[in-house]
Amino acid sequence: MIKRLISFCTVVFGVLSLTFLLIHLVPGDPVEVMLGESASLADRDVLRAELGLNQSVASQFGLYLSRLAHADFGVSIHSKTPIVELIKTRYPATLKLALLALLIGVGVGVPLGIYAALKAGHWQDLLVTIVSVRLSAMPAFWLGPMLMLIFAVWLAILPVSGMDSPSSIVLPALTLGFGLSAILTRMTRTSLLEVLNEDFIRTARAKGLTERQVILRHALRAALLPIITIVGLQMGSLLAGTVITETIFSWDGIGRLLVESIEKRDYPVTQACVLLVALSYVVVNVLTDLLYRLADPRIRLGQG
Amino acid sequence: MIKILAYGILLFWLLAVVLGRLFQLDPNQIDLNAILHTPSAVYWLGNDDLGRSILARLLHGVEVSLLVALSVTTVTMTVGVLIGLLAGFYGGRVDHVLMQVTDVFLAFPGILLAIAFAAVLGPGLLNLMIALSLTGWVSYARLTRGQTLSLRDRQHVLAALSLGASVPRLIGKHILPLLTSLLVVEATYSLASVMIAEASLSFLGLGIQAPNASWGAMLRDGVRYMLVAPHYVLIVGMSLMSLILAINLGGDSLRDRLDVRQEAD
Numbered sequence: 204m205i206k207r208l209i210s211f212c213t214v215v216f217g218v219l220s221l222t223f224l225l226i227h228l229v230p231g232d233p234v235e236v237m238l239g240e241s242a243s244l245a246d247r248d249v250l251r252a253e254l255g256l257n258q259s260v261a262s263q264f265g266l267y268l269s270r271l272a273h274a275d276f277g278v279s280i281h282s283k284t285p286i287v288e289l290i291k292t293r294y295p296a297t298l299k300l301a302l303l304a305l306l307i308g309v310g311v312g313v314p315l316g317i318y319a320a321l322k323a324g325h326w327q328d329l330l331v332t333i334v335s336v337r338l339s340a341m342p343a344f345w346l347g348p349m350l351m352l353i354f355a356v357w358l359a360i361l362p363v364s365g366m367d368s369p370s371s372i373v374l375p376a377l378t379l380g381f382g383l384s385a386i387l388t389r390m391t392r393t394s395l396l397e398v399l400n401e402d403f404i405r406t407a408r409a410k411g412l413t414e415r416q417v418i419l420r421h422a423l424r425a426a427l428l429p430i431i432t433i434v435g436l437q438m439g440s441l442l443a444g445t446v447i448t449e450t451i452f453s454w455d456g457i458g459r460l461l462v463e464s465i466e467k468r469d470y471p472v473t474q475a476c477v478l479l480v481a482l483s484y485v486v487v488n489v490l491t492d493l494l495y496r497l498a499d500p501r502i503r504l505g506q507g
Numbered sequence: 508m509i510k511i512l513a514y515g516i517l518l519f520w521l522l523a524v525v526l527g528r529l530f531q532l533d534p535n536q537i538d539l540n541a542i543l544h545t546p547s548a549v550y551w552l553g554n555d556d557l558g559r560s561i562l563a564r565l566l567h568g569v570e571v572s573l574l575v576a577l578s579v580t581t582v583t584m585t586v587g588v589l590i591g592l593l594a595g596f597y598g599g600r601v602d603h604v605l606m607q608v609t610d611v612f613l614a615f616p617g618i619l620l621a622i623a624f625a626a627v628l629g630p631g632l633l634n635l636m637i638a639l640s641l642t643g644w645v646s647y648a649r650l651t652r653g654q655t656l657s658l659r660d661r662q663h664v665l666a667a668l669s670l671g672a673s674v675p676r677l678i679g680k681h682i683l684p685l686l687t688s689l690l691v692v693e694a695t696y697s698l699a700s701v702m703i704a705e706a707s708l709s710f711l712g713l714g715i716q717a718p719n720a721s722w723g724a725m726l727r728d729g730v731r732y733m734l735v736a737p738h739y740v741l742i743v744g745m746s747l748m749s750l751i752l753a754i755n756l757g758g759d760s761l762r763d764r765l766d767v768r769q770e771a772d
Contacts, residue, residue, distance in 0.1 A: 210610070217611030223619075223633055227626045236629075321680070340701045340755050344710045344723065345747055348730045348740050356733055443617025447707055452731060465626040477615070477623045484616040 207492070214485060222478040223267050223454070226470050227260070237280055237468050250280065254471070277346040281467045286475045296366070297456030297492040301387050303443055309434065310415060315384070316391025316420065323396055331388060343444045347378040347451035364453040375452040379444050381436050390433045394426040401425070428495065435491025439484045440484030446480075494505030518751050524566050532563035536770055543736035548630055552742050555725070556732055561739065564720035565746055571715060572722060575632070576701040579639045587647025588690065592678055594648070595655025599654050614646045618704050625713040635714045640735075643697065649692045650693060651686060680707070680752035689764035695758035699751055706747065722747055 206294055234247050234256065248257075254277070255263045262328055270277065276286035319331040338346075342469035351374060355363040362371050398404065407421045408414075453459070457476055466470035538550075538558040547554045552562040594605040612620065624638035642759060658664060664681050672681070709723030710716035715723070729740030 213607055214610050214614050216608065221611060221615075222623070223621055225627050228624070230628065230766050291662065337752055339750060340699070340751055342707060342751075343532070344707055344726060345632065348726060351730065352733060352737055352740060352744075354738055363572070393735050409642055417607075439616030442618075443619045446619065446622060450711060457522075465622075465711075465713065470627070473626050477619060480619055483617045485614050 207464060211485070211489060215482070218262070218273070218485065219268065221476055222481070223264055224475055225477070225498075226254075226270070229470070233470060237306070237405070237470060238291075248314075253278070253280065258448040271478075277471040279464075279472050281469045281472070281495060285470055287350065289472065290475065290479060293455060293457050295461045296436070297449070298476055300372060300375055300379060300456060301353055301438075301441055301445060302374060304379035304383065304444075305434070307376055307380030308387055308437070308441075310384075312384035312387025313391050316388040317423070319388065319392040320399070321418070323392075328392075332392070335388040336387040339382050341382075343378050343382070343447045344451065346368045346381055347375070347448055350374050351361060351380055351451070364451070366453070366455060370436070371452075371454075372426060374381040375448045375454050378448050378451070383434070383441060386433060386437060387430065390430055391426065393427045395422055398422045398425045431491065431495055433495070435488060442480050442484050442487075508644075510760045513753045513760065516753035517757060520569060520750060522568055524746075525565035527563065532566060533564040534559060534567035535559065535718050536563070543732055543739065545736075545738050553738050555739060556728055556736075561725075561742055565722070565743065565762045568720040568725060569746075571719065572630070572702050572705055573640070574704045575636055576698045578727060579643055579705075580637055580697050581702045582636075582640045583643035583697070584647050584694055587644035588651045588683075588686075590644065591648040591651025592655055592682070593650040594683070596659055596660075596674070596678060597752060598656070602652070609645045609648050612642065613649075614761060617641075618707055620706075621704055621708065622711065622713065625708050627740065628714050630713055631717070632715055635705065635708060638708070638713075639701055643701065646697070647690070647693065651687065654686055654758075657680055658685055659693070671760065692762045695754065695761055697760065699754040702737065703751065703755070722755060 221274055229236055234251050234254070235242070238246060238250060251257050255266050255426075258266070262316060274287060276290065278285055315331055315335070319328045322328045351363060354361045354374060361373055362368055395418075403425075404417060404422055408419045412421075445456055446461055448454065449456045449458035449460050457479060461473060461476035463479075464476060466471075536559060538554065538560075540558065541547075541550060541554040542558040543556055544550065544554045544558075550560045550562065552560070552565065554711050555561055561762065590605055590609075594602040615623070620642045621638045625635060628638055630633035639647065660680070664677060667677055667681050669694070705714055706723030706726070709721040710727045712724070714723060715721035725743045726740065726747070729736075729743050733740050
């Protein structure tokens with residue numbers, strides 16, 4: 204446990220360092236890039252002092268860390284609002300989208316995987332497998348426009364983009380959740396098929412349980428572990444996917460904020476968004492780890 | 508059957524690019540009378556928002572995309588394999604430090620880090636390649652390190668070591684050759700993923716810049732004009748799907764042929 208904690212801390216520290224260093228990768232003078240060449244000297248100096256760029260790199264890093272410890276992400280150069288405020292309004296939207304996508308992924312993927320495993324070898328299995336394997340390779344920026352074309356333009360049953368109506372969330376959530384559901388389908392199928400060959404399943408059948416009880420109570424429980432792991436690992440691509448998906452559907456979340464800040468060369472906002480998404484991912488991974496152990500009491504650290 | 512289809516699609520695109528070059532299709536030629544036109548006899552796949560031929564731009568885009576994918580894969584594979592070999596072969600502190608670094612890179616989900624790098628470096632083809640290279644080496648390093656770690660203690664390596672073989676010889680002659688098929692398969696998949704990453708960044712406006720053609724940017728324009736000219740986004744989308752599917756299918760068949768076991772580390 205302590206070992207995990209140390210590695211968690213080093214990763215967080217590494218993420219902080221890397222996002223901090225980002226601004227130093229800007230070719231030339233970041234202040235000039237942000238303000239444009241026409242900015243006055245006084246304006247430049249103000250911004251430079253504000254970002255702490257006139258100090259040594261080490262003390263800049265110290266300042267950066269201590270500000271973050273106080274939940275101070277700095278101020279947006281473009282809108283002059285504190286970045287914390289921007290995040291407060293944008294992050295819930297992303298969270299909502301990601302959670303719904305997760306729900307779709309699990310809600311579609313797991314049942315479909317069970318179905319495919321029960322029909323193993325039949326055409327239904329083959330169909331499900333081919334579709335899930337092949338379509339999961341398709342990126343969000345492909346799937347999004349295609350769904351938009353079908354449901355918003357041709358069928359005209361869902362809004363094209365924006366956040367105006369409650370149904371606006373459907374297409375972006377589908378886009379995000381689709382990849383996850385495809386991977387979960389495959390994973391559930393494989394995992395369940397493996398478990399179904401185990402002795403305890405034969406015992407369960409032998410003692411006269413119904414097939415439904417065998418599958419739901421015995422097999423699925425044992426097959427759950429790899430599924431949880433995959434969900435955790437996939438949360439990463441889900442979070443990264445929000446950047447693209449939110450841009451496609453004009454969904455005002457963190458991802459879109461990131462893209463907007465890049466377009467406006469608002470580096471402090473960019474930095475904050477990158478940091479926030481990366482940290483969310485790290486936290487999700489830790490949670491997955493904990494959940495994993497809850498699902499299987501055999502796994503104790505040191506062994507697992 | 509599926510294999511033939513995959514190679515067929517790849518061959519088709521290759522042929523199309525060559526023919527496009529031969530007939531000197533101009534991706535930047537503007538025809539103001541054909542703005543957002545549907546496919547016609549002159550423009551087989553129709554026209555984009557500036558009246559440029561979608562076909563010509565697709566072919567030009569796939570060329571650039573392949574160029575990016577090939578160069579990025581070469582760079583990331585070389586660097587990643589080297590780091591992985593070092594970490595796996597020497598173990599101990601070297602391994603620990605290098606793996607901590609890869610862990611930090613892996614803490615950024617998906618293409619987020621590439622987006623961040625591309626954002627600070629600024630748009631453009633070269634910066635795009637730098638951004639993708641800076642993030643792409645990690646998977647190779649992980650893969651190589653895991654394999655090297657297990658190969659290091661194999662009998663034939665120990666035998667060579669006891670006969671006095673130098674470290675470069677041990678790595679080059681006794682470890683690396685056993686990794687090639689695995690790396691070839693990995694490279695195929697990473698070609699597809701770099702192409703996707705390039706298109707994603709271009710879609711976000713961080714990659715290849717106008718007037719140069721890129722499938723990602725075309726898809727974004729397609730979305731913009733979806734209501735008036737759905738054929739644009741549809742054609743680009745279908746092309747993209749065919750290419751990515753074909754490359755992944757090709758990777759699968761290569762994996763089966765080279766008999767590479769997929770091992771999780």
